[in-house]
Amino acid sequence: MFRRRWLSAIGAFALFGLLSGRNSFADALAQTSPKADEAGIFDVIVVGTGMAGHCAAISAKLSGARRVMMIDKAPLVGGHSALASGSIAFVDAKRQAAQGIEDSVEKFVNDARTAGGDINEELVRSIALHSGCGIDWLQAQGVRFAPNIFRAYGGMHPRCLTAFGNSGARYYIFRLHEKCRELGIETRLLTKALGLHRFEKNLLALRLLDSRTNSEYMVQSRSIVLATGGFGANLALRMRYRPELDHEVPTTANPRGLAEDPATGDGLFLAQMLGADWVDMDRMVMLSYWGGRMLDYIGAEIYVDQQGCRFVDETATTAHIARAIARLAGRSMFVITDAKSDKGVNVGAKIAAGSIHRSNSVTEMASEMKVSAVELQRTIDEYNKCALENRQDQFGRRIFLQTIDQPPFYWGRERLMLHTTLGGLKTDVKARVERSDGSVISGLYAAGEVAGGIWGSDRLGGTGLLQCLVQGRTAGEEAARHASQSR
Numbered sequence: 001m002f003r004r005r006w007l008s009a010i011g012a013f014a015l016f017g018l019l020s021g022r023n024s025f026a027d028a029l030a031q032t033s034p035k036a037d038e039a040g041i042f043d044v045i046v047v048g049t050g051m052a053g054h055c056a057a058i059s060a061k062l063s064g065a066r067r068v069m070m071i072d073k074a075p076l077v078g079g080h081s082a083l084a085s086g087s088i089a090f091v092d093a094k095r096q097a098a099q100g101i102e103d104s105v106e107k108f109v110n111d112a113r114t115a116g117g118d119i120n121e122e123l124v125r126s127i128a129l130h131s132g133c134g135i136d137w138l139q140a141q142g143v144r145f146a147p148n149i150f151r152a153y154g155g156m157h158p159r160c161l162t163a164f165g166n167s168g169a170r171y172y173i174f175r176l177h178e179k180c181r182e183l184g185i186e187t188r189l190l191t192k193a194l195g196l197h198r199f200e201k202n203l204l205a206l207r208l209l210d211s212r213t214n215s216e217y218m219v220q221s222r223s224i225v226l227a228t229g230g231f232g233a234n235l236a237l238r239m240r241y242r243p244e245l246d247h248e249v250p251t252t253a254n255p256r257g258l259a260e261d262p263a264t265g266d267g268l269f270l271a272q273m274l275g276a277d278w279v280d281m282d283r284m285v286m287l288s289y290w291g292g293r294m295l296d297y298i299g300a301e302i303y304v305d306q307q308g309c310r311f312v313d314e315t316a317t318t319a320h321i322a323r324a325i326a327r328l329a330g331r332s333m334f335v336i337t338d339a340k341s342d343k344g345v346n347v348g349a350k351i352a353a354g355s356i357h358r359s360n361s362v363t364e365m366a367s368e369m370k371v372s373a374v375e376l377q378r379t380i381d382e383y384n385k386c387a388l389e390n391r392q393d394q395f396g397r398r399i400f401l402q403t404i405d406q407p408p409f410y411w412g413r414e415r416l417m418l419h420t421t422l423g424g425l426k427t428d429v430k431a432r433v434e435r436s437d438g439s440v441i442s443g444l445y446a447a448g449e450v451a452g453g454i455w456g457s458d459r460l461g462g463t464g465l466l467q468c469l470v471q472g473r474t475a476g477e478e479a480a481r482h483a484s485q486s487r
């Protein structure tokens, strides 16, 4: 058995060497043969330590997987998940009814269809069905939520929770990572997955780069979960499908180009080595987020153009707002709220970075924005009138949570950025990665933003993290089951 595995390793690693040109066959063999014994084999390896990766690793361990490891190419855990505001969507009639909200899986699916068009109904329904118990599961892992259920930015119904103390999704990551440590899940940071190959029928091999020593080595696992996030930061790949999204369009994860955005689509290429299919690669969410916007919920802000006039229903879907901004000069706008609104978790950082400003009067704000004070005052007065009368305005807006009249006014400029990629690996409801003919790749699972073809051309607010939660849990459970059947 060992000899057969060892010999097939020789073939596989020779192929790695040829494909990547990074390591000679002799190097790979020398580094790998000592690991090719039962003790060196993992049950489940999770590539990526964002929300999807953490949910998958914990769920694999809780489902009986013996040896579970998470790896990440970055020096910190969390990926984009650690940057997210923390809005997480769910449907749970009981939980929502306690706050007077009626909802159902059917309504969620319909809303998702209104937002995204040609959704994958089976996957959307499955995500919605498992969302309520997913929230319970997060709580069982020690995650606490703020009590209020709200309608998130880009959402169509009050069905979102956020982290306790408005501490952002990094709080989920910290709690889940503590849980991983408690469960004995190993984490290797600065460890990049470079290659993925079938070692033998029930065994996959990952080729890893240890960035601290710049050395490559191999690990074997019965199951592998890809949770590597999206591909918005891979300029060549995104421009292959959307040529207009050139280097001038930043990502919301890295608006000023100060960091290394990890969303380079590595999981797509890894899975492709085993024949995986990519779907909906041209579907991407454009969002104005990292400039002047400062609320995680809708109904308490207005958007104005360079003349100080409103131009869109600020409570509409993300895609609708993005299209309206794209028509404005400079593809940018101003966001305005006042002292009364509940500012999001990132407001302090945005004020420090100079993207959000405070003004003591509308005249002062207009002067700093370089727009007509008369026009801006008229815009705000008209908005306040609609808000007080609670009637639909000329843009179709019906949600007015407050007037905007209490100084200081908070405002900032926003422009369109690439937020999320909706295309990626084709998966089924068990998070198994599929080939283009619909057959599944044994032992390979995908969860979170790396999985595509679910939401159509836009997704509801809070469903990015929800997808990570539901698919991550499913992938972990299925990966553990596959590993136990393969031992």
Ligand SMILES: Cc1cc2nc3c(=O)[nH]c(=O)nc-3n(C[C@H](O)[C@H](O)[C@H](O)COP(=O)(O)OP(=O)(O)OC[C@H]3O[C@@H](n4cnc5c(N)ncnc54)[C@H](O)[C@@H]3O)c2cc1C
Pocket (backbone or CB within 6 Å): 047, 048, 049, 050, 051, 052, 053, 071, 072, 073, 074, 077, 078, 079, 080, 081, 082, 083, 084, 085, 086, 087, 088, 089, 191, 192, 193, 194, 227, 228, 229, 230, 252, 253, 262, 263, 264, 266, 267, 419, 420, 447, 448, 449, 450, 461, 462, 463, 464, 465, 466, 468
């Ligand atoms: C600023 C911002 C705010 C957001 N706010 C919200 C929100 O409030 N609600 C919501 O639902 N969604 C939100 N989103 C979207 C949501 O955060 C993402 O869709 C989600 O976090 C993706 O999680 P993930 O686990 O799939 O990937 P990530 O969290 O991005 O994790 C992927 C990890 O994989 C690692 N990795 C990649 N390639 C390799 C490799 N080859 N080897 C090893 N490791 C690798 C990366 O380093 C990274 O750590 C927001 C996104 C941003 C950028």
